[in-house]
Amino acid sequence: MAASAPISKMIYVGPFVHSRSLTELEIGENGAIGVDENGIIRFVERDFHEGFEKLMAYVEENKDEWVHAKVVKIEGNGFFFPGFIDTHVHAPQHPNTGLFGKTTLLDWLKKYTFPMESSFSSLPRAHRVYQNFVSRTLSHGTTTCSYFATIHVPATNALADICLKRGQRAFVGRVCMNSDLSPEYYRDESVESSVRDSKASIDYIRSIDPNGEIVKPIVTPRFSPSCTPDCLSAMGKLAQETDTHIQTHISENKGEIALVQELFPSSKSYADVYDTHGLLTPKTILAHAVHLSPQERKIILARKSKISHCPASNTAITSGCAPIRELLNEGHTIGLGTDISGGFHPSILENVRQAIWVSRHLAITTNDSAKLSTEEALYLATRGGAAVVGLEEKVGGFEVGKEWDAQMIQLGEVKQEGNEDGIFEEGPVDVFGWESWAERVEKWVYSGDDRNTVAVWVRGRLVHNTSRYTGAEGTAAP
Structure with a gap:
């Protein structure tokens, strides 16, 4: 039988990056992407700079069918990227x-x-x-x-x-x-x-x-x-x-x-x-x-x-x-x-x-x-x-109507005092905090590996995750 669909709607909150064209990346620093029970992207919001609580209020006010959706929120130097x-x-x-x-x-x-x-x-x-x-x-x-x-x-x-x-x-x-x-x-x-x-x-x-x-x-x-x-x-x-x-x-x-x-x-x-x-x-x-x-x-x-x-x-x-x-x-x-x-x-x-x-x-x-x-x-x-492979209408980017084939990327964060113990649990990419989002993506491309890939979805189904992935944060509304 085919792979099972997610059991509920999901909203993925945080920065997302994908190719807009051959020569241009889109970096949505304050994004929210809604994915339905069949793994289909139903909305893409790009500008929730006022924070997570504002997003929840927006969902409750404007997208009634999403108020009970589960929410996955990226913290720190993370972003969503197409599979x-x-x-x-x-x-x-x-x-x-x-x-x-x-x-x-x-x-x-x-x-x-x-x-x-x-x-x-x-x-x-x-x-x-x-x-x-x-x-x-x-x-x-x-x-x-x-x-x-x-x-x-x-x-x-x-x-x-x-x-x-x-x-x-x-x-x-x-x-x-x-x-x-x-x-x-x-x-x-x-x-x-x-x-x-x-x-x-x-x-x-x-x-x-x-x-x-x-x-x-x-x-x-x-x-x-x-x-x-x-x-x-x-x-x-x-x-x-x-x-x-x-x-x-x-x-x-x-x-x-x-x-x-x-x-x-x-x-x-x-x-x-x-x-x-x-x-x-x-x-x-x-x-x-x-x-x-x-x-x-x-x-x-x-x-x-x-x-x-x-x-x-x-x-x-x-x-x-x-x-x-x-x-x-x-x-x-x-x-x-x-x-x-x-x-x-x-x-x-x-x-x-x-x-x-x-x-x-x-x-x-x-x-x-x-x-x-x-x-x-x-x-x-x-x-x-x-x-x-003939799937350009289904996958490859984050647009309404495409399927949620995605990976959550998490980059490291250098502490103010540095890593005195020499242990780097967050992978090989070090972010000091002054880098732009474009520079963080560049660092990932040239230095990253699978330690930065903390979760992977296909058609909305979670198919891989590491201990650094904490899962759904709750629902959009009680």
Whole structure:
């Protein structure tokens, strides 16, 4: 069954921050956001500078249906921020996070990835890893993930079950791979079995969440070298027949691109391989896109396919620096992905930083126009990611009608006498009190981590909290 809705209306009181546009953050220093029993935002008030009691009087006078709502109020240096959206992540690779050594992409697959993923034929092992990873990503404020699973139907279905139970939005895909590039011990037996097993997972996921409110299936050909031409075509047809999203990789690594040219000699490019097999659609998520040619960019834009930028992974495996500024200028829809375990960290906030660093490294060899700002990187982590997975009308910001996917961020406060005992229970971000709210957000972006994320909600349901979250403060009126 779908994740349960909150049992009562809620009013979230305190500062809130979200992207108004690609280049502009809105910081509501004295906000109040009303969320109904179904997790839908029903009002957003921005100017209650006269305090909590004034807000309660306002609610009692003007919003009769909210007088008995429960209230969550932020104290100190806290603020509400939209939940992060991870547009590309390999859940079964979680145990390998941080293990990439001196390998490049294709070597890394053979040494680390395929052995780990193949072990998910053991359902207890899959449960252990997936339960831990969903909890881990939620703890970092990630409310939506687009997950690659493995070729195993039971384990893939288990991931969907876990996401639904925990309340994390997820696109869950059984990985398709039937070519000789994959080892004999870990590949689909045939095109027919790949279609059959993928359809089985699609049907199962839709049976446990028929309206796709929390979990949705996604067709997942690993990448073109891992699939035969017939398999790619079959996956494109399956996605069309089942009206399903598609996720795969593209132009991550120069060696990979050369392999694609070798395996598909009649194709004009890597993007053309997907296009001619029916896999470039408005519901397609293409991970990496580091080395796209101008013509490939035009094809992707014309097909309205989306891009997942995975900066930490691209650096870790030395794949290259994706020219995100150029792609944004051309009109591409882009979000961020952790790409665990090519990426070394399950946090989208970490990848916000990495996206900025990658753009600055690129600027060193090109020009300053390649740089991404803090505001732009946060947009990619929220509204951009929402558009990549087709949820831009539901999540990514705080507007009336959107669903309450949010995280409560709490920053530290430096005492007048300092921290003489050397204990920092409030996380790594120190606020002295003279910083503006914009500066506090900047400090969080560049220094924060999961210790600053004290509570997380999806569709109004509390799905993660720490001991620093005190919960509802009471009701708006007796």
